[in-house]
Amino acid sequence: MNLTLQIWRQESAKVKGKIVEYPVQDISPDMSFLEMLDILNVRLITDGDTPVAFDHDCREGICGSCSLYINGEAHGPDRRVTTCQLHMRKFKDGDTIFIEPFRADAFPVIKDLIVDRSAFDRIQHAGGFISVNTSGNTQDGNSIPISKHDADQAMDAATCIGCGACVASCKNSSAMLFVGAKVSQYALLPQGQIEATDRVQNMVSQMDLEGFGNCTNTGACEVECPKGISLENIARMNRELIKASIKS
């Protein structure tokens, strides 16, 4: 396959970026999208140019490192996959592919296609955890009865890898699917209910401080989420916040 790549290049957060065109040849349809970018980078390095900077780590859809807004969609045109799981067979020979960073003011560009997603870490630090007694008298989690339905829903919410596709896809750069998933995974389990009031209030408060936009329920986040996190989690977070506000 021969393709034309339109890639966002930006030296650093302090300088303005622009789209730069790169033709690539002899791309196998069986390559992953990141392997295609590796090939481009090898060529750029050989030619003495600066390679395109992009985030990646596990390359098997688990770590949430890879991002990329490909042809107008987070993680590209395929569903329920991260960019590292996207294959070139999803494109046609001769295609022009736009590759941009996840855009949100809360995710500032570090370089080229790499953005700073530490806002998610700060939201997690604000309440995305349970406090466990580690004195040696900790109750075995397996001894606490949990209904299968709740356990399944908590596990579904916990599959969020925090990649930020929800923010990138949302026209408002809202992080509510991410925060909703993190609030839900604990709210659904007995262990998480003790700190539920503080958790939802602190996480929502931190989310607002980070400058993410407001959710208008377009549902784009749910469609583009590589893990299929459902909008039910945002509804649950809203309920949790109403409950917490009444309690406190």
Place this chain on the structure above:
Amino acid sequence: MSDILKSSIGRKIAMAISAFFLMFFILQHFAINILSVLDPNLFNEVSHFMGTNPLVQFVLQPILIFGVIFHFAMGFILEFKNKSSRSVSYAKNNGNANSSWMSRNMIYSGGFILVFLVIHFIDFWIPELNIKYVVGDSSGLLEDGSGYRYFEELQHKFVPLWRVALYCIGFVFLSLHLLHGFNSAFQSIGANNKYTNSLKGFGKAYSILIPLGFIIIALFHHLNH
């Protein structure tokens, strides 16, 4: 409790509550207006009751005006805030791949509804206030005293084709706004459960049938004046 009103989710819930109120108002407005097609005398009676009842005039009407202003003002404020959360736009964005046009353009459908409402108020509400509270005539009667004036005034308003066309376009935008807004309001208050799919069906029916009914009323009076 006051903290929730300062949060992004609190504002979203406030938008949803004002939306519920407005959707209920639209339904009762339609229920009264359809009487003008089915039974003009009953329409006159109900209009006179609504126009002269102190509870409706001095309690419900101010609440309605507050609800309308709040919904529009909060909508514009949130849109401005949301737009400012992404200062660099995408060179290529495929919104149709993951969301409906209606959901992405609530500000435009809402903006047109606002324009329509201003015209609607100038057409009906301000003259009504003028007759009742400036001229001081709360009788609701025609000048010759032969009966109530409401049905006749309504028919007279829908004589010009341009006004009928404008109202029809306004109702189309209302439908587009409701097609996303109806279910979005339920999601905002946290109602996403086993009844959601059925509610989506009901929401679609409400969003299409009520504005369509208003269009039929406008056309009916234009063609039967």
